[in-house]
Amino acid sequence: MDESGISSKERVTVVAAVIVNADKELKAVEERVESIIAKYVPEKYQEGFSFHATDLFHGGGRIFDRRQYLLETSHEILKKLLRVTGEFRLPIVYGYSEKTSLLELFKKVPPRHAAAIHHAYTYSMCVVAAERYMREKAQQSELASLVVENNDNSQKAIKMIHALMRSRNLDEASPALVSDLKQMAPGCLPITKIVHGVYFASKEDSVVLQIADACAFTIRCFLEEKPGIGEFRDVLTGNNPQALKRDESKDFAGYNILCS
Template sequence: MQLVYLDEAGISRRSDEPYVVVAGVIVNADQKWKSIEDRFIDLTDKYVPDYESTYGQPFIFHAMDIWHGSGNFPRDRYTRESRIKLLGELASIPFEFDLPVVAGYLKKADYENYLQARSPGMKAEAISKWSHAVAFFSAIRRVEHWMKTKAPNEVAMLIAEDTDRVKGLIGALHAAYTDRSYHWVEGAFQSEHIVDAVHFTKKKQSILLQVADHMAFIVKRRLNKCPHIEPLWKKVQPQISYRGVEDYGIALRVPTSDVEVVRLPEPPASASSEASPLQRPVRMPRSSPRIRGRGRPF
C-alpha cells in the first residue's frame, strides 16, 4: 500500500498569494516510513537538541516558520544560514528516499472570474473553498496517474491535514470518485487505486505531513516566482510527477428525490500551449496560462 500525504498552501488573500496549491508525497509505508521517521529524529537532535517529546508528538518543522525566522525558529536563535541549511535538508527528503511528489494548483484570479461568470454573486468563502477543492482534485489525478504507471497492482490511501475549512467538500468529492459500484462515465474521473476515506490528521501527529507542508510551500513560492526558492526547488523538481489522468469530471449518484445536484465546477479552459509556471525559469517572466480542465502536465 502507498500512503499519500497532502497539504495546502496559498489559502490567504489573493493579493498576497495568487495561487492555491495542494501538494505532497507518495510513500511506500512498509519500505520507507521508519527510515523517514529516523531522519526526522536526527534532524530534531541536530537543530533542536533541547526538544523533549511529550505525549509521543514529534517536533514540527513548519516551512514558513523556518523560512521567515519565526515561531520555533526565531532569528535571534537561528541564523539565516542555519535556517537555509535546514530547509535544504528537508527539501532533499523526497530525493533521498525516492518519494514521488504530486502537486495541484490554480491561479485564484482566473478561477474566481470563471466562477463569478457562472454563478454571479457567489460568496468569497465559497469561491475559496472550491478553489482549494479543485487544486486538491488536480493533485489526486496525478496520484492516480502515478499509481497506474508505477504501482498498478497496489492501492493508495490519502492523509491530509485536518482543516474544517474544506474537509466536508473534499470528503464528498473523494467519496464520488472512489465509488466503483457503478459503470464508468465517459470523461468523469473514477479512481482505480485510491481506497477508503480521506484520513484527516494534524501535522503534530504526522511526520510525513511535514514533508507535504514543505512541498506545498516550495511549489507555491516557485509559482510566485520567488528567486530565493530556486535552490530548494532544484532539490524537489526531479521527484515531481507532472502528469495526471485525462478524465476531469466527477460522476455523482444522488437520490431522484433530490432537487439539486452538486458537482465540481470545471476550471476555465485555455488555448495556451505554454509550459506551466512550474517549468519556467524564474528569471524569464511570462504570463501565466489559465488552469486547464484536463490532466495535462504542469
C-alpha cells in the same frame, strides 16, 4: 497531502503529496525527520514538534524567529526536509491552480466558501496525479490511501470532491467538474487505485505531511516566481527546474508528477 497558498495573499495554491511505501519506507522516513528535529530543535520543544516550511523560509514561528535563530540554519533545515524525497527516492505529485481565474467563477459565493472550493479543486488535481502515478508507475497489486493535512475550512469540500471522484456515476454527478478532470487526466476517473475515504491528520501526527508541506511551499513559490526560491527548487528537483514548469496550455490549473 499538504497545501500551500490558501490565504488570500497568495496568487497560486498548491496541494502536494509524497508517496511513501508504508511497509518499506515509512519508518525510515519518520526516523530521518525525527533526527532533523533532534539536531535543530531545543529539547524542551521536541515533543510533538512539526516543521512548517513558511517559518523556515522566512525565519518565523516560536523556534525559528530570525531575530533569535540564524536564517541560514533555518534554510538548511528546509533543504534537509526537501532532500528526504531524493534520499529515499520518494515520488512527489502535486496539483496547482491560480486563485484569480478560479475564484472569478465563484464571485457570488461567500469568500470563505469560495476559498474552500478552490482548495478542494486544487486537491482534486493532486488526486488525479496520484491516481495516474499508481496506474502507470506502481506495482499492479499496489493500492494507496490518502492522509491529508487537517483544514477545518476545507474538510467538508474535500470529502465531497473525493467521494465524487470515486463515484461510478461521474457524469451524472457534476458534468462540468468531471469534464475538466477527465480532460486533464484521461483514463484516471473514477479513481480506483486510491482506496477508502480521506484520512485527515495534523503535521504533528504525520511527519510525511511535513515533507509534503515543504514540497508544496517550494513549488508554489516557484510558480509565483518568488525571489530566493531557486536554491530550494534545485534541491527539490535535483537541479532540474524544468521539472516544475507549468503546462501553459492549461488555463489556470494543472498537475505534475516528480519521480526521483
